[in-house]
Amino acid sequence: MKIVAAEIDSVGKDIDYGILQDLGEVTFYRDKITGTNAAERLKGVSVLAINKTGITEEILNQAPDLKLICEFATGFDNANIAACSARGIKVANVKDYSSASVAQHTFAMYFYLLENLRHYDEFVKSGAYGAQKHFSCLDIPFSELDGQTWGIVGMGNIGKRVAKAAQAFGAHVIFYASSGYSDCTDYEQVSFEELLSRSDVISLHCPLSEKTADLMNRKAFAQMKPSAYLLNVARGPVVNERDLYDALISGQLQGAGLDVLSAEPIAVDNPLAGIRDSGRLLITPHMAWASTEARTRCVREVRENILAWQNGENRNIVNGM
Numbered sequence: 001m002k003i004v005a006a007e008i009d010s011v012g013k014d015i016d017y018g019i020l021q022d023l024g025e026v027t028f029y030r031d032k033i034t035g036t037n038a039a040e041r042l043k044g045v046s047v048l049a050i051n052k053t054g055i056t057e058e059i060l061n062q063a064p065d066l067k068l069i070c071e072f073a074t075g076f077d078n079a080n081i082a083a084c085s086a087r088g089i090k091v092a093n094v095k096d097y098s099s100a101s102v103a104q105h106t107f108a109m110y111f112y113l114l115e116n117l118r119h120y121d122e123f124v125k126s127g128a129y130g131a132q133k134h135f136s137c138l139d140i141p142f143s144e145l146d147g148q149t150w151g152i153v154g155m156g157n158i159g160k161r162v163a164k165a166a167q168a169f170g171a172h173v174i175f176y177a178s179s180g181y182s183d184c185t186d187y188e189q190v191s192f193e194e195l196l197s198r199s200d201v202i203s204l205h206c207p208l209s210e211k212t213a214d215l216m217n218r219k220a221f222a223q224m225k226p227s228a229y230l231l232n233v234a235r236g237p238v239v240n241e242r243d244l245y246d247a248l249i250s251g252q253l254q255g256a257g258l259d260v261l262s263a264e265p266i267a268v269d270n271p272l273a274g275i276r277d278s279g280r281l282l283i284t285p286h287m288a289w290a291s292t293e294a295r296t297r298c299v300r301e302v303r304e305n306i307l308a309w310q311n312g313e314n315r316n317i318v319n320g321m
Contacts, residue, residue, distance in 0.1 A: 003025065019303050070093075090314070098291070101294040151176070153205065178209075204234040218240065229257070
């Protein structure tokens, strides 16, 4: 059986892809599959593993032997499910491999912002701390998470991990079910408007959909506390970046931490690129998912998906047929 694993650099050069090689004849590519290279690369190939490759009709027409597409990711909107289903091609994703990593990064961003850690780190490294007589520096006050209200949009696997950790720090957790329904009873479920008005920090853990696209916009920011923070580790388009820029510049919002953007890498004309104050805005390069452990689990789960399919099982198949 021929297997192609493309875009392997997107999961990291330090991860062992060799665990796929006992499943068949595997060819690895560092770049994407395209309409230009598909005929050559996918000739006789039964299984294709990808990350961000957009599966087009042009690619599928050049891969008549393709039977399974495996995502090195949880999202699968790039896989063209309808076109794959019409050709009898199954699509499998990886579930819950990065929840711990994303939850950890959520708090790393918040504490960085909440305590203005860049400012204080640079204060010490600049020599200013050593040059003063006082033992401390308190020029930018900070608050405790204990006693704050932590609002969550999307109470899935990641949302629940964040809720549990926030509660451990003494925060009160409330959440809004972005899908319109949640059977979670461990935390207080509220309307979107109530989440906005009550939260000291809001973290986004929802999928991108018609309901969540542009969810955090000018109207939403106007309903938040001026002292509140926004954390986006979901999908970039959930946040209207122009409206967020205006809210941050005007002081309508205290700060924001973003790991995802509407265009990645960041577009040169993204207004947020103009905010240099790291106490107000922190942007990381879509890395929340990518702990070494999470990326290792991701590749292992792809292997398990392929192995299950070879054994006639529909493990993590998103278009069950």
